[in-house]
Amino acid sequence: MKTEPALRLTVVVTETDVWRHRPVYSEIVRRAHDAGLAGASVFRGMEGFGASSTIHTARMLSLSEELPVAVVIVDAPARVRAFLPRLTGLVDAGLVTLEDTEVIHA
Secondary structure (H helix, E strand, O other): OEEEEEEEEEEEEEOOOEEOOEEHHHHHHHHHHHOOOOOEEEEEOOEEOOOOOOOEEOOHHHOOOOOEEEEEEEEOHHHHHHHHHHHOOOOOOOEEEEEEEEEEEO
């Protein structure tokens, strides 16, 4: 198997965050696609809390509309770093992280 270095970009927002009447997570995926990145996936959290320290949960008795949503993008380090400016003005209250990783080609 062959491995190559990559960078994982994770953007955590809430499912109710919007940009121009569109969910922020959807806009991030669109911009990643337009930038020609290898791919982007959106994961909806079941429970979480952020800067507000309020716990949001998807449990039946306490349904929440502000659940965390994570957009994960993995590509070559230079391509991910070149994409970062496209998040300007889009992610205000969210969390953006970068992590070194490796892609394995079978």
